[in-house]
Amino acid sequence: PQITAVTGYPLTHTFSPEIHNAAFKAAKIRGRYVKIPAASQEVPLIPDVIKKYRIIGMNVTIPHKESVIPLLKRIDPLAESAGAVNTIRNSPAGLEGYNTDILGIAASLASVDMDPKDADVLIIGAGGAAKAAAAYLKSAGARLSITNRTHSRAETLAEIFGARAVKLEDLAPEYQLILNATPAGMSGFEHCSPVPNTLFTKDTVVMDMIYDPEVTPLLAAAKAAGVRACINGKTMLIEQAAASFTLWTGITPNRDVMRKAFEARAA
């Protein structure tokens, strides 16, 4: 079989094996997707593990998305600017790093006809997820603003991407796209929206990277305000998985099958 895998630590919460194994089955490929937990000191062994077990592709998740980069032969430019790799492809020329989280964001926005070019975009958050979003939205030609609970971190990120850092209390309803890249609203986390409810207009698209719950307090408030469209993290999760699958196998997987596998696991 063609072996694919995910590494990170811990891997208890990942839904990726179910999603990818369902896609392999539906595509009638003899493929397997397995979990390979790795502590930080084991990260340098990843290339040897990939070669020894002839793994064709590997997802990389928290906390190794940055630390795998120096181990790879070639890094895709978007992954490079995000400073994070979540997908490794074992190509004949060597190990290549990609960031399909970014492709997941792009596909999510495309699914509601949101073109970031020349749009005023607000990213909420200043961690790794926010950085990946900023790298993509900047490259797509958006006018970027970044807000964050800790303003100094928003300033640091804004500096890197030529964005505006806006304090939470200074936010105004001037955005065509608002994207939450924080865990605020995630089940088990503080269950509240990370921004005030006064930012929404009927032209706003609101995206939350969170998939549990499917309707976060941010998305509930946006819906109630009658925004143009709401997207949750489920689309992003399925689209990043689909993009990784295609990179490894050259095949477009069945999204419906992947979504059903996700739902079965989440239930």
Ligand code: ATR
């Ligand atoms: P990731 O790599 O997943 O983005 P991270 O680097 O820990 O994770 O960043 C988490 C982001 O979510 C940060 O922007 C964090 O804000 P701070 O910089 O102020 O810590 C934000 N965040 C986490 N919990 C939050 C909460 N309850 N409300 C608002 N923002 C929160």
